Amino acid sequence: MGYEFKERKSIEQVEEANDLAPKFDAHGLIPVITTDATSGEVLMHGYMNAEAFQQTLKTGEAVYYSRSRKTLWHKGKTSGLIQTVRSIRIDDDQDCLWLQVDVAGSASCHVGYRSCFYREIAVNPDNETASLVFLESEKVFDPKAVYGDAPNPTQL
Secondary structure, eight states, X not given: OXXXXXXXXXXXXXXXXXXXXXXXXXXXXXXXXXXXXXXXXXXXXXXXXXXXXXXXXXXXXXXXXXXXXXXXXXXXXXXXXXXEEEEEEEOTTSOOEEEEEEEGGGOOOTTSSSSSOOEEEXXXXXXXXXXXXXXXXXXXXXXXXXXXXXXXXXXX
């Protein structure tokens, strides 16, 4: 058994009561934004299903659901880059989570950068083009050394 999610009964209950009644999408998932608890930097975006959410609440460590592998993903279990949860917030209609975490090893991106948001979109309105500019110049770790030749979890 785990933490109890309440049945969603009314807008008032969802928006104004103390009931934890998360809304999972048609695939049973809820989006999660994860930030560094100290700096506020956005580290990653992921998803949780009910089981991942339950395990996160129980263990105090971030557990996500991998859509590409279709399995639970205890962040850092392989790499050692565990995300220890300091705070979990839920938005007004309870269909999005915000985790504030401390990260062991200072990285959260499987590509090796600190944040999954390591590039910015540069827009050139003159010729209506856009390109990516790297905001992080060095990787925190070498993904091949950590993960070997494991398949890239990114969906193409």
